[in-house]
Amino acid sequence: MNDLNHPFENGSKQDKDIETLSILLAHWIEHNKSHEENFREWADKSEKLGKTKVSEMISKAADSLNAANLYLLEAKKHI
Template sequence: MHIHEGHEHHDIAHKDEISKDVETLKVLFDHWIEHNKSHEESFRKWAKKAKAMGKDTCSDWIEKAADLLLKASEALVEAKKSF
């Protein structure tokens, strides 16, 4: 607590904001990971369809995007562990 008049309220508000951000980030980690998983599965499904259409290069790029989403999710899991 600061001894200067008017600063105590600001410090409390700042701590409340940080506390709210901490809780929000905890929820966001799970949301982001699940969201990425959903898109990754969809990408892999469509990569197979593109391959079946004879669009091998396109399929490869969609698979690459799915792999990147998986990597992003792995990074988010590690971020969540370190939080």
């Protein structure tokens, strides 16, 4: 049977997917924060090792994770 014949089951699935999405967004935000912190730590270490370009690229990657988190946080507001 198709889902249109069972609107309550479809709503239940939709509610479950929304709950899962909310959990995933929270997980992704925390996961990215952890990686961002680690990236910044290694950017500092790279700089101290005289690897300026490496440090710069790792810092840019950390900035990108931070930017991604801003989008994820905004998405989470709209759940």
